[in-house]
Amino acid sequence: MSLSKLEIKNRFITFNGKTFGTVGRYEQLEGTAHFRVSRHNPIDEFIDGLGNNLSHTENCSSQNLCYESFSADFVLLKPENMSNSNQSVLIDILNRGRKTVLNAFNSNDQTITDPSAPLDEGNGFLMNEGYSIGFIGWQTDVTENDLGLMTMQNVPIIDPENLDREKQKMLMWFQSDNPTNYFNLSHRDHKTWLPNEDFLDSAELIAREHPHASPKLVQRNEWSFSENSENGEACIYKPDGFEPGLIYELSFIPKTHSMPGIGFSVIRDFSSFLKYENDNNENPVAEKINFAYAFGQSQSGRFLRNYLYEGANVNQSGKIALDGIVAHVAGGNRGEFNFSTAQPSKDIFYTLPDPFPFTDTAQSRNNSSKYVSLLDKTRSTNTTPKIMFTNTSAEYWRGDAALIHINLDGKNDAAEDSENVRRYHFSGTQHGAAKWPPPKQRPDGIVGQFPFNTIDYRPLLRACLSNLNLWVKSNIEPPKSEHPKFLNKTAVNSKNVMSKLEKIPSVSPQSKLLHTFDRSNKENHFPSIVSEIDGTFNEIAGVRLPDISSPLATYFGWNLRHPSIGAPHLPIGITGGLAGSTIPLPINEIEANSNNDPRVAISQMYSSKEEYLKRVKTDALDLIDKKFLLKEDLEIIIEHASQKYLDIVGKQ
Numbered sequence: 001m002s003l004s005k006l007e008i009k010n011r012f013i014t015f016n017g018k019t020f021g022t023v024g025r026y027e028q029l030e031g032t033a034h035f036r037v038s039r040h041n042p043i044d045e046f047i048d049g050l051g052n053n054l055s056h057t058e059n060c061s062s063q064n065l066c067y068e069s070f071s072a073d074f075v076l077l078k079p080e081n082m083s084n085s086n087q088s089v090l091i092d093i094l095n096r097g098r099k100t101v102l103n104a105f106n107s108n109d110q111t112i113t114d115p116s117a118p119l120d121e122g123n124g125f126l127m128n129e130g131y132s133i134g135f136i137g138w139q140t141d142v143t144e145n146d147l148g149l150m151t152m153q154n155v156p157i158i159d160p161e162n163l164d165r166e167k168q169k170m171l172m173w174f175q176s177d178n179p180t181n182y183f184n185l186s187h188r189d190h191k192t193w194l195p196n197e198d199f200l201d202s203a204e205l206i207a208r209e210h211p212h213a214s215p216k217l218v219q220r221n222e223w224s225f226s227e228n229s230e231n232g233e234a235c236i237y238k239p240d241g242f243e244p245g246l247i248y249e250l251s252f253i254p255k256t257h258s259m260p261g262i263g264f265s266v267i268r269d270f271s272s273f274l275k276y277e278n279d280n281n282e283n284p285v286a287e288k289i290n291f292a293y294a295f296g297q298s299q300s301g302r303f304l305r306n307y308l309y310e311g312a313n314v315n316q317s318g319k320i321a322l323d324g325i326v327a328h329v330a331g332g333n334r335g336e337f338n339f340s341t342a343q344p345s346k347d348i349f350y351t352l353p354d355p356f357p358f359t360d361t362a363q364s365r366n367n368s369s370k371y372v373s374l375l376d377k378t379r380s381t382n383t384t385p386k387i388m389f390t391n392t393s394a395e396y397w398r399g400d401a402a403l404i405h406i407n408l409d410g411k412n413d414a415a416e417d418s419e420n421v422r423r424y425h426f427s428g429t430q431h432g433a434a435k436w437p438p439p440k441q442r443p444d445g446i447v448g449q450f451p452f453n454t455i456d457y458r459p460l461l462r463a464c465l466s467n468l469n470l471w472v473k474s475n476i477e478p479p480k481s482e483h484p485k486f487l488n489k490t491a492v493n494s495k496n497v498m499s500k501l502e503k504i505p506s507v508s509p510q511s512k513l514l515h516t517f518d519r520s521n522k523e524n525h526f527p528s529i530v531s532e533i534d535g536t537f538n539e540i541a542g543v544r545l546p547d548i549s550s551p552l553a554t555y556f557g558w559n560l561r562h563p564s565i566g567a568p569h570l571p572i573g574i575t576g577g578l579a580g581s582t583i584p585l586p587i588n589e590i591e592a593n594s595n596n597d598p599r600v601a602i603s604q605m606y607s608s609k610e611e612y613l614k615r616v617k618t619d620a621l622d623l624i625d626k627k628f629l630l631k632e633d634l635e636i637i638i639e640h641a642s643q644k645y646l647d648i649v650g651k652q
Contacts, residue, residue, distance in 0.1 A: 002044070002316075003269040005034040006074070006282045014077065014119060020127035023084045028119070029076040029284055032153075033136060037265050038067040046310045047261035048339045049158045068259070072137040072266055073150040076274075077119075079130060082288040086130035088469065089274050089289050091267060091322070093296035093303055096188055096345050097142035097149030099135055100297045101126065104328070104433070105465060107458050125462055129469075132285060136270050138263035138303075139344045141191035152266075158257040158340045160196070168196075168257070170341040174248040177445060177565040182228045182235045183242065183250075187343040192233045193254040195225050203252035205236065210570065211247065218248070225252075245567025257340035263303070264312040264338070267294065271322055272315040291472055293324040293465070298431065299347055301330030306337045309357075311377025313385060320383040324468045327387065328461065329431050331395035332358040332403035358403040360387070361415040365408050375418070386471045387421045388464050388478070392429040392457070393530070393539060393557025394580060396484070397494060397571075401425070402529035405483055406491065410527045413486050424464070425483040425542030426457045427531065428555035430580025431573075433458045436644050438582050446579065448559035448572055450506065453580025455547045455555055456640070459633040467627055479627050482543045484531045490541035494528035501537060504554065504583060505595045535600040536585060543628050546641060550615040552602060552648045556581040584648050602649060609645050616641040 014028035039050040050068070079085045092101040102108040108122030121127060137150040144151055160168050170193060174183040186192045195203065205223055206215035218238075226237035236250060271292040277283040296304040304327040307313065313321050333355045336342035357363055362371035378384040395401035405414050405423050430453035438451040467478035484491035501507050531539035537554040538544075548555065558571045559579040572579040586592035588603040606612040620637050623629035629637075 002035045002037045002265050003033055003273045004036055007032045015121045020124055023079050023127060023130045025080045026077055026127055027080050031074060032071050033074045033270060034071045036067040036069045037262055043314060043316060044265060049259035068156040070152060070154045070156060072152045074136040076134050078132040078285060082285060084130060085132060085288060087289060088291040089132040089134050091134045091271050091292060091294040093294055093300035094135060094150055095297055095300045097139060101133060101295050104297060104458060104461050136266060138266040140258050140260045143191050156259040158259055160257050168253045169251055170254050172250040176242055176244050178244055179241050181241050182237055184228055185234045188345040190345055194234050196253045196255045199253040206249050208247040244565060245561060260342045260344050261338035264307050264310055268312050268315055268321040291323045294322050295326045297328045299345060301327040302333050302335040303337055305330050306334040308378055309334060309374050313378050314381040314383040322385045324386045324472045326464055328390045329392055329395055331391055331398060332400040359414050360418045360421040384420050386468060388468055389423045390464060392426045392431055394431040396530040397528060397558045399528040403526060406529055422478055423481040423483050426460055427539040427542035427544045428548040429455045429457045430557050431578055436640060437647060446572055447562035447564055448579055449562055450559055450581035450583055453555055454582045459629055460543055463628050463630050466630060484541035490532050491529050492532045494530045497530055497533055500533060503598045505597055506583060537599050546616040546619040546637060549619045552644055553582045553584045587649060612645055613638060613642060
């Protein structure tokens with residue numbers, strides 16, 4: 001096992017000593033996990049950089065057994081009395097160094113910028129269920145300067161001299177919401193990559209108005225490599241400034257290269273250590289953990305898809321590391337997680353490595369006779385976990401989510417779920433969970449053309465985890481997959497849906513719809529397949545919360561950039577996944593007719609607030625019966641619906 005030592009530096013009772021049901025109090029352990037991986041170890045062979053490319057940090061013993069040593073921050077939350085636990089650890093696959101599971105499952109909206117700040121338990125769901133929760137740094141380019149983030153230390157650096165010229169190139173992508181003269185040579189303000197001074201002339205900068213627009217070369221004398229005067233970081237500098245909203249792509253050769261694939265071994269061996277290491281006094285949960293699950297959201301959900309594709313779930317003893325996985329809002333993508341010029345935080349799917357295969361069932365493309373699936377390597381070692389792929393409307397409109405369950409002709413459904421997989425579409429929701437009322441401006445300063453999406457889908461995630469736990473431990477199958485299908489005509493081309501949405505008075509025509517390139521043949525692309533809509537212009541496919549099944553508004557998974565931040569023809573975030581929309585329905589037919597609004601009016605569906613709330617309760621109970629919702633979330637859903645009705649309709 002590559003985890004050689006778990007060094008505990010702090011241990012204390014957390015959550016202000018609160019007692020959680022029959023589980024009791026929780027304690028928090030903090031420290032450093034020490035790892036080493038070897039190019040001589042078969043289970044690490046998939047890590048790019050451990051093969052013929054020797055790094056500067058490699059150590060070799062007298063027996064010529066070579067390995068890379070590095071370490072990572074870790075935190076473990078566990079019941080003080082482990083006999084009260086549910087014998088399961090939930091591994092939080094950190095999103096760019098940030099904790100996610102307390103927000104996703106406990107509805108904790110705490111933003112941590114101080115690493116010493118006490119954690120907020122939110123609604124306490126995970127604690128009341130008795131989970132241990134593991135957090136560990138896995139991303140090689142998250143630095144200690146990123147306050148509050150969990151990092152890695154002594155990360156191996158690859159000698160670029162062992163790489164051919166094409167593999168030395170790094171592609172960076174930039175888009176600003178405000179006028180600026182600088183772009184740092186990093187993604188999401190993580191590690192800065194210094195350019196190789198021997199190859200400065202080979203660098204190229206292009207600009208696009210849209211991801212699929214023809215590139216325009218920015219002449220080399222119009223920009224230069226420089227140092228940011230505000231923070232001293234390496235950057236590119238353009239004297240006359242970069243245009244807000246415009247997309248810039250920089251190709252250059254960095255001075256050094258990394259080995260991000262070790263992140264897979266970190267997750268594999270951290271979870272294996274907690275589950276299996278019983279003869280080591282350094283395991284604080286020895287013989288108390290029998291199951292390990294992982295949750296990844298967005299970037300870290302794509303990490304988990306890549307983890308599965310690489311077959312990284314088999315440990316040193318040939319045993320399964322993760323028993324269950326929830327890969328949330330990852331769509332059909334993987335990412336830059338296992339090559340030397342990778343930027344793991346990059347989420348611009350137009351520039352990501354080839355994500356094929358998309359599905360857990362075998363497919364071929366370009367008339368090939370070779371059929372492959374996302375899970376071929378885990379199946380070959382009998383280490384395929386139980387998996388739930390959950391997505392929102394955003395990933396469908398982005399152009400890639402449907403690829404996990406359709407054929408590549410864009411006209412037919414793929415084979416039904418494989419034995420270990422479920423796929424769920426959370427209808428009408430945006431990339432991240434939201435809440436009412438919609439803010440006029442996000443904390444990061446982003447403004448949309450429409451009010452932001454307000455659906456809180458976290459109750460669905462809690463039910464998913466509960467179902468996954470029963471599936472793994474007791475083989476009780478979760479609900480069948482719910483998503484758009486060609487078979488029942490709920491899967492349609494986004495262009496067809498947009499032609500309907502454009503009839504809403506406030507929605508202007510959008511010709512620049514998104515789609516996904518087939519990177520094996522860039523003359524081809526996959527259409528964006530989304531859910532069909534109903535008379536309220538809400539999605540009809542997938543798991544429909546009462547916000548959608550008994551609506552007061554129309555909900556999109558996408559929103560457009562406001563003119564004040566540039567490029568108003570583009571979705572916020574370019575990926576189409578960072579913001580959705582809420583457009584209230586007309587109150588009555590008079591309002592609908594006066595505005596030429598084709599949508600069903602609220603008064604046509606509900607005669608009163610009481611009737612509306614009765615419908616909401618009926619819909620929620622139906623979801624509980626189908627195991628898409630937990631009983632304990634019923635009242636909060638009705639409470640939120642009541643407030644939304646008052647705000648939209650008034651006290652009628």
